[in-house]
Amino acid sequence: MKMERITSLKNPRILAWKSLKEPRGRKAHRAFLAEGKRMAEEALRSGFPVRALLLREDCLKDGMDALAAANLPEQPPVFLLPEHVFSAVCDTKTPQGVAAVLDLQPKPLSGNRFLALDGLQDPGNVGTILRTADAAGFDGAILSPDCADVFSPKVLRATMGSIFRVGLSFPESLPERLEALKREGFSVLSSQLDGEPFYARQGVGEKVVLVIGNEGSGVSGPVRAVATHRLRLPMRGGAESLNAAIAAGIMMYELTREDG
Amino acid sequence: MKMERITSLKNPRILAWKSLKEPRGRKAHRAFLAEGKRMAEEALRSGFPVRALLLREDCLKDGMDALAAANLPEQPPVFLLPEHVFSAVCDTKTPQGVAAVLDLQPKPLSGNRFLALDGLQDPGNVGTILRTADAAGFDGAILSPDCADVFSPKVLRATMGSIFRVGLSFPESLPERLEALKREGFSVLSSQLDGEPFYARQGVGEKVVLVIGNEGSGVSGPVRAVATHRLRLPMRGGAESLNAAIAAGIMMYELTREDG
Known part of the structure; x- marks a missing residue:
């Protein structure tokens, strides 16, 4: 040595x-x-x-x-x-x-269940979401160019090592990439506060991309336009929204619920 | 004026x-x-x-x-x-x-669905969990004496206003308080990495306390001993655990899933 x-x-x-x-x-x-x-x-x-x-x-x-x-x-x-x-x-x-x-060579993306992060800017959120994706059994994440850098020290720390296990993809255009996945038979689920009830969703197959939007402004217009489903989690108390990483965690575990 | x-x-x-x-x-x-x-x-x-x-x-x-x-x-x-x-x-x-x-006079605790926070020390986690509890339709939270102070500026900011809507209780002994709730017919669910599969849980009624443990050491021994159910979320990838606030969010939304 x-x-x-x-x-x-x-x-x-x-x-x-x-x-x-x-x-x-x-x-x-x-x-x-x-x-x-x-x-x-x-x-x-x-x-x-x-x-x-x-x-x-x-x-x-x-x-x-x-x-x-x-x-x-x-x-x-x-x-x-x-x-x-x-x-x-x-x-x-x-x-x-x-x-x-x-x-600096991320694990390539392959599989059936992906996240798409659309302008997620908080490093702690991005890292925690990748850690949760790993735990939920999601295969990887597609990040828009305006997301926090996954190789920055803060994001890396928050991933707790999951950065080495989830596939990653950094397309120049997230909407174009989602269009291509749609043509391959993926459902594209946009998480948005004005969507349809998440628990009543229908026609979501095995191949899924779950889109999580920016902490303040949500999923961007061009990405909403590509989505096959626009969904919201119920807000039962007086809270207006959930933290982006929490919403991502709830939806990923719900989408993999049948795995037991 | x-x-x-x-x-x-x-x-x-x-x-x-x-x-x-x-x-x-x-x-x-x-x-x-x-x-x-x-x-x-x-x-x-x-x-x-x-x-x-x-x-x-x-x-x-x-x-x-x-x-x-x-x-x-x-x-x-x-x-x-x-x-x-x-x-x-x-x-x-x-x-x-x-x-x-x-x-400094929190909203009193009443209802059927409570969180118990057992030594949660990160202010951002505590605040985010209260915000998520509000959104999920949980009625309030019981905090052990070694939790982060909910009235500190950092926790308040992370609650995004939910501090004014969820009931709060600060018993001197969390295990004794949970014992009392058990006698009132509550199921006490301890979230722990060595528990039974969460999605296969049985015999959890309408009245529920969900216990979330410390970020590093988990739910404490005396609280585990009081629990009626010891449960874990599936870890499907290589991740060893979830962030405490993420785990709390996933389990609260699962427990209120039938509300639609």
Whole structure:
């Protein structure tokens, strides 16, 4: 195994890894950083191409254990960093001492049940929705260009590792992509406050795309126009709406309810 | 209507209202602050005892409109504050210019469907769960003493006004309170990762308490012991768990599904 110690904050590798906190850095290096013991373990196990494993000096053993558990055909290079250097690379204030640098190459989309996120901008919501999609048994998510960046540190944290398990697709035009899926026999369900009652929906087949809209303005006009169904969850008390991630969770679990 | 202008940051009223951001201040004054146009409007309409309406000088008209719309039998005193004084009182960084000071006197609990929050500590989760309970048609929530304070600014914001519509109860002992409800014929459903399949539950009647546990450690031992049902949602992908607010939302909507 190749192992190297880096102690200078000005080392070009350190500068490159630090830049992965920002969209520009991720784009330039075509890479992202999975921070934390659990995220790094999930990354190693997931089959995502791992460019490097970064370990704080006091976490060498944790890192070696994670590497051994992942049982990779080819070991990624390991870098040992003193505390101040490791902290500079990480986004979290009190990092756990293990992080992985990964190719920015999401799992491709395949399956029967997809989410479509139409302008979801809160990183916590986007991450939580991907985590919930994974748990519900949805196969992946299609994101419009104005969604929060799924490879940003905040979204990654909220996914709790599900980023490595759900398929992802980033079309230039969400309505065009949904049109294409419709032609392949998918029902396109738009979640909107002025829709028909969700629990009384009819004619939704096995192949489903569930569209969740922007936190403030909901599903956009062009996407509503493509939908085969426009549906709303009941609002029984005085609440006017649900949080987008909550609504997504309720509907995904309802759509997979028959799976038991 | 009684209206007064306060321009000094050292005015005793200003100092008192500022202190409502912290638990100690809310306890001392038995009051809390509903910030923002919509929260203040909901507060005025809710029937909660309003001690004062605070308006930034440029928002006099908004405040008067809200007061007129609420059509109160007795007008609360109105205080006009210059921008720097209003901002000092508020917790939000860019306040909307309208706020209401209210008696710390939650809506009492009554009905058939309650949540119990057992050590929920994230303010955003607690607020979102109360908002979702309102939308789902749950009647209220029972909170253990170690939950996030529902009258803190962060929780209030996340409730989006539902704080004024759901009943609330704060027993010294959550297990004892649940025991009492069980004797009244309530099913006590504990949501836990090692429970029985939620969708196959049997013998849950009309009277239900759904228990949601701490974000990290789940439902506590004494509360699990009281439960009539221990249930888990299916985890179909690789995700190990759901966010507490998401799980609460899915289960509340499932439990009220027959309401249509």
